[in-house]
Amino acid sequence: xxxxxxxxxxxxxxxxxxxxxxxxxxxxxxxxxxxxxxxxxxxxxxxxxxxxxxxxxxxxxxxxxxxxxxxxxxxxxxxxxxxxxxxxxxxxxxxxxxxxxxxxxxxxxxxxxxxxxxxxxxxxxxxxxxxxxxxxxxxxxxxxxxxxxxxxxxxxxxxxxxxxxxxxxxxxxxxxxxxxxxxxxxxxxxxxxxxxxxxxxxxxxxxxxxxxxxxxxxxxxxxxxxxxxxxxxxxxxxxxxxx
Amino acid sequence: xxxxxxxxxxxxxxxxxxxxxxxxxxxxxxxxxxxxxxxxxxxxxxxxxxxxxxxxxxxxxxxxxxxxxxxxxxxxxxxxxxxxxxxxxxxxxxxxxxxxxxxxxxxxxxxxxxxxxxxxxxxxxxxxxxxxxxxxxxxxxxxxxxxxxxxxxxxxxxxxxxxxxxxxxxxxxxxxxxxxxxxxxxxxxxxxxxxxxxxxxxxxxxxxxxxxxxxxxxxxxxxxxxxxxxxxxxxxxxxxxxx
Numbered sequence: 001x002x003x004x005x006x007x008x009x010x011x012x013x014x015x016x017x018x019x020x021x022x023x024x025x026x027x028x029x030x031x032x033x034x035x036x037x038x039x040x041x042x043x044x045x046x047x048x049x050x051x052x053x054x055x056x057x058x059x060x061x062x063x064x065x066x067x068x069x070x071x072x073x074x075x076x077x078x079x080x081x082x083x084x085x086x087x088x089x090x091x092x093x094x095x096x097x098x099x100x101x102x103x104x105x106x107x108x109x110x111x112x113x114x115x116x117x118x119x120x121x122x123x124x125x126x127x128x129x130x131x132x133x134x135x136x137x138x139x140x141x142x143x144x145x146x147x148x149x150x151x152x153x154x155x156x157x158x159x160x161x162x163x164x165x166x167x168x169x170x171x172x173x174x175x176x177x178x179x180x181x182x183x184x185x186x187x188x189x190x191x192x193x194x195x196x197x198x199x200x201x202x203x204x205x206x207x208x209x210x211x212x213x214x215x216x217x218x219x220x221x222x223x224x225x226x227x228x229x230x231x232x233x234x235x236x237x238x239x240x241x242x243x
Numbered sequence: 244x245x246x247x248x249x250x251x252x253x254x255x256x257x258x259x260x261x262x263x264x265x266x267x268x269x270x271x272x273x274x275x276x277x278x279x280x281x282x283x284x285x286x287x288x289x290x291x292x293x294x295x296x297x298x299x300x301x302x303x304x305x306x307x308x309x310x311x312x313x314x315x316x317x318x319x320x321x322x323x324x325x326x327x328x329x330x331x332x333x334x335x336x337x338x339x340x341x342x343x344x345x346x347x348x349x350x351x352x353x354x355x356x357x358x359x360x361x362x363x364x365x366x367x368x369x370x371x372x373x374x375x376x377x378x379x380x381x382x383x384x385x386x387x388x389x390x391x392x393x394x395x396x397x398x399x400x401x402x403x404x405x406x407x408x409x410x411x412x413x414x415x416x417x418x419x420x421x422x423x424x425x426x427x428x429x430x431x432x433x434x435x436x437x438x439x440x441x442x443x444x445x446x447x448x449x450x451x452x453x454x455x456x457x458x459x460x461x462x463x464x465x466x467x468x469x470x471x472x473x474x475x476x477x478x479x480x481x482x483x484x485x486x
Contacts, residue, residue, distance in 0.1 A: 071462040098469050100461070137463045175486030218343070218485045219314040220380045226341050229469075233476040234485055242461045242477055243418030 002029050003038040003046075005135060005142065011041070011063060016049050018059040026051070026059045037061065044072050044140040069140020073241040076102035076188050078161065079228050080154045082195030083107065085114045088225040093126045095229040097133035097143050100236050104130065105148030105157065111197030119147050151203055154192060155210050163189035166207040166214045167231055169198055173216040176231070180238035189235055193227045245272055246281040246289075248378060248385065254284070254306060259292050261302040269294070269302045280304065287315050287383040312383020316484040319345035319431050321404065322471050323397045325438030326350065328357045331468040336369045338472040340376035340386050343479050347373070348391030348400065354440030362390050394446055397435060398453050406432035409450040409457045410474055412441055416459040419474070423481035432478055436470045 004025060010017045016039055018026060031037060031051055039047040039061065046069045049061035079096050083089065083106045096104050104126070108116050126145040134142045148154045158164045163186035165179065183189075192207065199207075208214050222230055236242045247268060253260045259282055261269060274280060274294055282290040282304065289312045292304035322339050326332065326349045339347050347369070351359050369388040377385045391397045401407045406429035408422065426432075435450065442450075451457050465473055479485045 071464075073461075095469055095472075098463060098465050099473060100463055137465065139463065177480060177483065177486045216486060218316075218479065220341060220343055220382065221314075222341050222380065226338055226472075229338075229472065230342060230476045230485075233473045234480045236461065237420060237477045237480050240420065242473075243420045243459060 001036055001038055002031060003040065003138060005042045006039045011047060014063045015052075016047060016061040016063055018054075018061065019057070023054065023057060023059045026054045027056055036064070040069055040140055042140075042142050044069050046140065071138045072140040073100045073236060073239070075186055075235065075239045075241065077232060077235055078103050078105065078157065078188070078190045079232060080105045080107055080148050080157060080190060080192045081228055082109045082193065082199070082224065083112050083114045083116055084195050084224045088223075089122070089126065090129055091225045092228055093129045093145055094133045096232055097130050097139065098137045099229050099232045100241060101143050101232055102141070103144040103146065105146045105154070107148040107151060107154040109151040109154075109195065110200040110203060112195045113197065114195070116147065123147060151206075155207060155212070158190035158192055158212055159210055161188040161190040162186040163235075164212040165189065165231065165235075166192045166204065166212040167194070167217055167227055168204045168214050169216070169221060171201070171204065173214050176215045176217050176234055177238070179213045179215055180234060184239055186239065191228060191231050191235065193231065194224060196224050244279055244281055245274060246283065246381060248285045249282045254290060257306045258295075259290060259304040259306055261297075261304065262300070266297065266300060266302045269297045270299055279307070283312055283383055285383075285385050287312050289383065314381045315383040316343045316479060316482070318429055318478065318482045318484065320475060320478055321345055321400065321431070321433045322347045322475060323391050323400065323433060323435045324349050324471055325352045325436065325442070325467065326355050326357045326359055327438050327467045331466070332365070332369065333372055334468045335471055336372045336388055337376045339475055340373050340382065341380045342472050342475045343484060344386050344475055345384070346387040346389065348389045348397070350391040350394060350397040352394040352397075352438065353443040353446060355438045356440065357438065359390070366390060394449075398450060398455070401433035401435055401455055402453055404431040404433040405429040406478075407455040408432065408474065408478075409435045409447065409455040410437070410460055410470055411447045411457050412459075412464060414444070414447065416457050419458045419460050419477055420481070422456045422458055423477060427482055429482065434471060434474050434478065436474065437467060439467050
């Protein structure tokens with residue numbers, strides 16, 4: 001069944017009024033009156049609708065059923081990545097959206113090589129990638145991509161969550177599975193991963209002091225764009241959102 | 244500590260004789276006699292060595308300790324992917340090696356758009372990507388990349404493993420976590436994912452008849468290059484190889 005986000009949709013009573021680009025979209029998809037479509041409001045709600053009529057300017061659909069989007073995980077995971085170089089950030093955004101991230105932020109820290117320049121353009125680009133990935137993977141929301149500021153700002157974002165993970169490749173760490181096993185019911189989580197150069201020791205210490213779980217993810221060294229996807233998948237698995 | 248694969252290394256008694264490209268590598272790394280290095284034989288064994296001498300032609304190192312490479316998972320997972328288009332296969336190879344795959348194969352099936360052409364060149368390329376990823380992530384082996392043949396050949400590879408997973412996006416499926424929960428001690432596993440167009444229904448039926456677990460991975464639709472990484476990570480997590 002055709003499924004799309006319709007930010008511009010008005011759901012009035014039992015009827016969805018589709019205008020502008022969304023109406024054109026309906027035409028492009030050659031949807032005919034009587035056909036069923038799923039209209040997602042981008043807020044986690046799916047409207048199962050039957051098309052009543054459609055022309056280039058406007059389409060109207062009868063709402064048959066309103067359901068929470070089944071693709072949305074029970075846990076809202078904020079993924080925070082140390083700003084990586086080049087297109088690694090694009091990759092991280094796309095894959096984290098597919099894997100179920102609630103929102104994705106980038107921050108600068110001690111070993112970041114990439115400079116936080118042209119952020120406005122980058123955020124536009126990342127948000128566009130997130131929207132495409134959300135549509136493709138059938139998400140119920142378009143995860144927000146944002147600039148999380150410096151390392152301390154990232155920690156401040158993390159401490160507000162039920163589950164706080166800080167992935168670190170050396171030293172004394174908790175086992176990821178042990179931590180996740182004790183937090184299966186978390187409703188909000190934050191996952192912090194470093195840039196190419198990883199984290200400085202003082203950053204890991206600071207994270208621990210702030211109450212984050214400093215975790216290992218096994219002995220394999222993951223690239224900075226791979227680590228968030230793997231850690232996010234572990235969270236989805238542990239919280240029953242991968243079945 | 245410097246760590247590298249040395250296929251050309253002879254370990255005779257307590258001494259590692261390093262020749263050819265590997266010896267040059269030692270020079271490039273500017274390693275001096277007395278320095279410790281880890282020499283991995285690419286078979287899952289690490290040799291902790293101390294350099295005795297090194298010139299452009301040959302280097303010699305005293306073996307201090309021989310240990311199984313800690314980065315190697317306890318479960319050997321064969322990842323089989325329906326041949327995808329373009330560079331998605333490169334991506335799948337790189338990420339699956341990082342995530343701990345034992346070997347990676349590609350096969351052709353009903354909905355493959357990509358043609359299995361120039362396979363020799365492609366296999367060379369994929370193997371090179373696998374080797375780079377293995378070195379970068381500190382693996383103890385260089386996972387083999389191979390052409391798995393057609394769909395039935397892929398099934399034949401899978402049925403020989405302890406744990407056999409077939410990831411399918413629709414219809415009646417088992418929950419991935421339920422299946423993995425019952426197979427925590429698997430020593431060998433095979434993971435089959437489809438190409439861009441997914442699997443035909445008859446292929447899923449055939450997989451089930453052959454005794455594979457036809458599994459779901461949640462409601463989010465993953466790209467063909469993302470699915471193997473996510474599924475592999477779930478296996479690593481469930482078998483205790485992600486902590």
